[in-house]
Amino acid sequence: MPIGTTTLAEIAKAAEVSEATVSRVINRKYGVSAATRQAVEEALRKVGYERPLDKRLVLMLTPNLKNPIFAHQAERIENELSPHGLTPIICPVYPGTPRERDYVESLVDAGIAAVVFLSSSNTLRDEDHRVVQFIESRGIPYVSINGGFPEFEAPVVSTDDWRVSELAVGHLHDLGHRRIGLLAGPTGNIPADRRVEGFQRALRRRGLDDSAELVSRQHFNVEGGQLAATTLLKRGVTGIVASSDEMALGAYRAVDRADLRVPHDVSVIGYDDSPMLDFIWPPLTTVRQPIERIAENVGRIVTSLIANRDVSADEVLIDPELRLRNSTALAPDRA
Template sequence: MVMQQAGAEPAPRRKGSRTPVGSTSLAHIAQLAEVSEATVSRVLNRKYGVSAATRAAVEDALRQVGYERPMDNELVLMITPNLRNPIFALQADRIENELSPHGLKSIICQVYPGTPQERDYVEALIDSGVAAIVFLSASNTLTKADHRVVQLIESRGTPYVSINGGFPDTDAPVVSTDDWRAAELAVGHLHDLGHRRIGMLAGPVDNIPADRRVDGFIQAMERRGIDDADDFVVRKHFNVEDGQQATAALIAQGVTGIVASSDEMALGGYRAAERAGLRVPQDLSIIGYDDSPMLDFTAPPLTTVRQQTDRIAENVGRIVTALISKRAVGTEEILIDPELRLRGSTAPPARA
């Protein structure tokens, strides 16, 4: 493509074509942005030492000449707490399927959210051709975590997207499951079956999805005239062992139905019910959350609220490719409706 002189109308480009940036165009972009060619190069390569105002001026000049940063052979860093939980592995797989047709390659990093390990991964890889970063339920879900990793990312001008909760004081895009709707679906199902003493196995305090699910649970119960719902919320971690402990506490309070904040917690509820001499669902109904694979093969098959991983991945893929191409995206959080998957772990409460 032949570069136009300053002030001239740009030549038309074919749809999908990209403007190359060579020595001539670097000079032209530098002239438009009123900076040096070295500064333009630093912005293109996401290097340190460029102020936010200067970076914005260069990006504006790039848009004027119709330049799109190529996505071929570029990397997208996905940061997740672990891949042992099937829902994280499934979500990462769905996102990778959305990105790969655009020539983007994913690197999945398992980290303990909000720790130096997370920052170390980002710092080690961000200069290796990382085009964008996806926080897949990592430190973006923790309200009181160390969020200096965001400062590092923004200093390099690297776009990022968060799933299931966003970082405070940033306008980066967020795609989340509607946790308030998830609680409404679960509570509504148990209430329609006749349950009135319903408890919740909730995630830890200051975890954004966990806090939202608790808020949604209490609201759903209050809409049905049950005002003491917060007395039946037990906050633990999203695993089998904590689910078992929390269920034991709720059984002691006489609940007949349980809404769990993860499928793993729900399966811990199965174990607690068995040890208390109760049957699921005859004596205790349990609803999970996530719709992890293999739930049809539990005994009984677990009713759960399903996160729509395909819909989340579609939105994340669309946003990531738009950000890399410097197209505008909305900053309002996108909430994806969950679905209730009925199986065999819920039933009307037994007669006293």
Template sequence: MSSPSRKRFSLAEVASLADVSEATVSRVLNRKYGVSAATRQAVEQALRKIGYERPLDSSLVLVLAPSLKNPIFAQQAERIENELSPHGLKTVICPVYPGTPQERDYVEALIDSGVAAIIFLSSSNTLANADHRVTQLIQSRGIPFVCINGGFPDVESPVVSTDDWQAASLAVSHLYDFGHRRIGLLAGPVDNIPADRRVEGFVAAMDGLGLPDGPDFVVRRHFNFEGGQQAAATLLEMGATGLVASSDEMALGAYRAVSRAKLTVPGDVSIIGYDDSPLLDYTNPPLTTVRQPTDRIAENVGRMVTTLIGGRPVSTDEMLIEPEIRLRGSTGAAPR
């Protein structure tokens, strides 16, 4: 630990380099209100110039995530925690409904408890038109943040996402190879960034394979069981024999729709999910799905978070991680 005199000297040195007062340097170091973005940036640059790195021990990292009832979010949060724990960082998982005041409430309640960084895990960062005042609060305190599966419009921050365009293309190509030509997409809501990207990838893949009706075979619903069942019922009425779901929950809802239509999976209808949630091997039949690379996402997010906390810059270009398809028993040859 530095001696008191060394601390005073460091503050004076940084203040001189940044052309600010020592009190301002102290406010930046302690992430307090009342410092403009330009002044905060000047102090951070001076800190880097003298080789100062923020300590990582005894610090909290908030992970803002949707309902942990969805196993994929719980799995992703756990893997992020595993990446940060060796650095002395403690994660606090905050389950929120994206785009609601809950996010701001969590941040406001915990921001003075030594928050070192914040991770938006498929939270309001996935909504194109969400109220993004929470990011203004975070930025005003100089707290770094990282986004997973989409970034905030007009706000620069590191983003790590699954390549949703590629995910849709993988699913369509797999069904096409099995002879399916009437392929439908069970898509998430409009203005949800991952959902919109999967729609774009789906339509592009269909066009590339000479199947021009792609946009007509997109049905938008919520990312849950009921949404999947409703979307699948609509697509079955349109004669679809292959269904690409935008989540594993939607795929399981599609199972129900197929059953109620007196059809079978995969004899009459093939279904592909998205996420690769645990226990999919135990569905009947086991669900083929496009797997989100949660391990690789967690590794990159962990590296970004520790770098930012250390006061070093990180690229704000979005990093896309390629998904992969996991073949199980829910896909097969198109019916004659």
């Protein structure tokens, strides 16, 4: 519903504020308290006012674009938003740093309609979340992918990371592996912590050793994967679950340097389903992140938030999928 002079006056009266304040709220300008903004937003919803979507900027904050999975996910979200006249801006940042805040603060007056935290600072526990406080103060809606901000109520769309571990452990167990290790991301990273919880739960469900020594935590890259896998190989694992495809490639390197072979001696499972996996040897079995489904949900939520429609703040969990290739085989003692 468009808003005219008469409606503007009615909303100002209902919210007990000036017409200028209503205008500032509609255009997401600074200088309006949280309580006043909430009162005006509620009045806008009562009259059925929806903000126009055309030619509005949507800021997507992502850790980097070197990892093809983030580039692929950003592209999918862009495909969902563009038909609605929304223009995504992709900003690679190091999560939780001043650069993340700088992007938001420098672009907010250019007409940011919403922000998407694409595995950015929303994935980090106990970090400086001032960027969210700033967004909240301006009334800019936002949605998070793969973890949210516990101190704020806002929509979150995530891969079911507990299910990721269940699928990987289940597959290795079916192949006869009884000594299974996890290459996990850093402590305090929400997806990493969830996968550790799911991993240990999956081991216990099958009566396997779930001791902490079977979890090695490093960064989500090749070097981190190699270091973590080297540790686990010394502890006698025959099956490795990696928390990213890059970590899995690091595990390949660690297995080779231990004079072992994938999958004859050690089976390896990755996570993400990066486009390159069919071109390495052996092709990597992986748990596929449901990028298309995530993008569909994010697109629906973002357009609803911008239009001023109510959206649930409950986290949406989307099931991953196991993609079988050639990096897993029967356990050595079963082959």
